[in-house]
Amino acid sequence: MNQKLPNKISNAVIRRLPKYRRYLEDLLNKKIYRISSKDLSELIGFTASQIRQDLNNFGGFGQQGYGYNVKELYEEIGKILGIDKAYIVVIVGTGNLGQAIANYTHFYRTGFIVNAMFDVNPKLIGLRINGVEVMDSEYLQDYLKENSIDIGIICTNKESAQEVATKLCEGGVKGIWNFAPVDIDVDEDIILENVHLSDSLHTLAYFINHPQDY
């Protein structure tokens, strides 16, 4: 279908894509290869029309009367997300959170390859995490000059996050995944994705106190 794609896909649609993919992966693990739009809708909790609209942004995938081919849709969404290729990442800050992320990305093997890790803490420098040695953060700039890195992951404290972000931007990363509990400034052409854990926890507190809004 030679449908005209809109200029800009909305943020809300984009953020639903990984969720679709996650559910499709679960279906594949359960050896379910075909699903009606109604069943998919009940599973994910969006209306069938919402799912159709979302997917239509990328050309549309369901077939009337057949529903969705789970494997095909799973793979297509992976391609749309761009996780059919590999990304070279560095992690700055290798405390518990940085190590959790290193183990996490390693475990999930969805193409995010940790090439280097950095910390300022002498107790952590030299440590090997999944075979990658933690380097002294003072070498971050040189490392970025000599290596082409796609994504920088910031797991430092609040105080160091901006300085690290600036070095990552100057070092040519395409995106930054920031876990430091602070909003950082990055160059306009760098993609910044924040994980503000406290926002999530505080939202949970809100709903506990206002269950009627949940």
Add this chain to the structure above:
Amino acid sequence: MNQKLPNKISNAVIRRLPKYRRYLEDLLNKKIYRISSKDLSELIGFTASQIRQDLNNFGGFGQQGYGYNVKELYEEIGKILGIDKAYIVVIVGTGNLGQAIANYTHFYRTGFIVNAMFDVNPKLIGLRINGVEVMDSEYLQDYLKENSIDIGIICTNKESAQEVATKLCEGGVKGIWNFAPVDIDVDEDIILENVHLSDSLHTLAYFINHPQDY
């Protein structure tokens, strides 16, 4: 202003509250006690009208010609979120992520008190994290019977998450903060807040590949 409050506050509004609070906290740290709606809008990146509308859901706080009293608004949002009181939490799964969360909540001291931690790994059982000893997960049910716990935090792997969630629900928690990379089922009256790290990472990948949508 004796304004009629709407029945249900939208999810989008609620999720912006922690962000407002975070920015107001930064202002307080910088000893800025008063801010015009225009300046606040530029800082946070929402329009002044959006901010006004959001806050009007809770009664409205700005004064025409004065702007916002930073400390007052910060405290009011804290009260609305319900983080002016303490929550007793347990963490299940004390690998790197569970330890990071334990240290995080401990460090931030916003009233989330880790009373107990559980793991199945004999290497972790008995370990003390911020003065709290990691217990064997087999005691989770008994512990929940004997203690009144507000929030259960799930930092286990995908495979154990549902079983842990069921025990937490039966054990009477009010809310669950789930970090396991799986969507879990909980009782209807339990608040569930998921942190799906892979969704965030995959969204970052999308934007790196489609910078025009960013």
